[in-house]
Amino acid sequence: MSTPRRVENLHTDKGKVPVYATGIVEQPWDDYDAADHTTWGTLYRRQRALLAGRACDEFLQAQDVMGMSPQAIPRYRELNAVLGQATGWQLVGVEGLLPELDFFQHLAARRFPVTWWIRRPEQIDYIAEPDLFHDLFGHVPLLMDPMFADYMQAYGRGGVKAHGLGAEALQNLARLYWYTVEFGLVRQRGELRIYGAGIVSSGGESVHALESAAPNHVGFDLERIMRTGYRIDSYQETYFVIDSFEQLIQATRPDFAPIYARLAGLPAIAPGLVLADDRVFQRGTGNGDDA
Ligand code: HBI
Numbered sequence: 682m683s684t685p686r687r688v689e690n691l692h693t694d695k696g697k698v699p700v701y702a703t704g705i706v707e708q709p710w711d712d713y714d715a716a717d718h719t720t721w722g723t724l725y726r727r728q729r730a731l732l733a734g735r736a737c738d739e740f741l742q743a744q745d746v747m748g749m750s751p752q753a754i755p756r757y758r759e760l761n762a763v764l765g766q767a768t769g770w771q772l773v774g775v776e777g778l779l780p781e782l783d784f785f786q787h788l789a790a791r792r793f794p795v796t797w798w799i800r801r802p803e804q805i806d807y808i809a810e811p812d813l814f815h816d817l818f819g820h821v822p823l824l825m826d827p828m829f830a831d832y833m834q835a836y837g838r839g840g841v842k843a844h845g846l847g848a849e850a851l852q853n854l855a856r857l858y859w860y861t862v863e864f865g866l867v868r869q870r871g872e873l874r875i876y877g878a879g880i881v882s883s884g885g886e887s888v889h890a891l892e893s894a895a896p897n898h899v900g901f902d903l904e905r906i907m908r909t910g911y912r913i914d915s916y917q918e919t920y921f922v923i924d925s926f927e928q929l930i931q932a933t934r935p936d937f938a939p940i941y942a943r944l945a946g947l948p949a950i951a952p953g954l955v956l957a958d959d960r961v962f963q964r965g966t967g968n969g970d971d972a
């Protein structure tokens with residue numbers, strides 16, 4: 682299988698991550714080789730076995746409704762037929778991470794960019810950048826949920842607006858994405874369940890996020906999250922918990938400009954800290970006092 686066209690290494694606050702060409706690419710489904718389909722199937726089976734009782738209901742049900750299976754890498758075209766009917770979202774193939782404005786513009790138009798290539802077998806347990814498995818298995822199913830679908834579009838619109846407001850506003854938004862879309866937990870029937878794509882697509886973190894005593898579990902608070910730093914190369918030290926997807930869409934109703942103004946210049950909150958006015962579900966045993 683041909684490799685993606687890497688354009689440059691963008692030095693972001695997430696460290697050095699490659700940013701790719703921004704064009705849309707057709708999913709080269711006929712070019713996937715046996716190793717690609719096997720990698721998909723192995724990861725799919727492993728994650729579905731782990732996520733029963735750990736992922737939120739909406740995630741697991743959507744994956745089944747979309748017809749995803751371990752048999753083979755799904756065809757974006759087929760998923761788009763189902764997804765378009767459900768919430769108007771469409772998948773578009775991309776080379777990988779996009780510059781933020783391109784990414785926001787896709788979300789604002791109900792297009793989710795999905796990387797067209799899947800990790801190689803030797804990377805099966807970890808890959809530093811989002812590949813097809815992370816995007817398709819992790820991010821796409823919840824776009825079937827009307828409330829979450831609205832949140833993702835509102836997030837994209839917020840991002841397009843924030844793009845002209847400078848680096849701090851973009852960093853606030855990146856943190857919001859990180860602690861909800863990527864690493865969010867939701868309360869369901871009194872228990873914590875996973876909805877974040879970064880967790881559901883990771884074997885270790887699917888267990889760690891819910892069952893380890895190390896991380897903090899703190900109730901969702903928009904401004905608290907926008908101030909909280911994060912690391913991209915280790916399990917999260919704090920997971921934020923929402924009561925429902927409705928809470929996410931409510932949080933994105935107001936104009937963010939006054940919030941950015943209020944937060945401007947305030948120091949970041951270290952990833953492991955618990956604050957006095959946090960709604961604490963679990964105070965982690967991690968050292969938490971890291972600078
Ligand atoms: N590009 N393809 C792709 N996928 C992402 O999840 C993504 C991105 N570019 C930027 C980005 N995520 C994050 O910086 C968001 O916080 C915007």
Ligand code: FE
Binds near residue numbers: 878
């Ligand atoms: Fe992601």
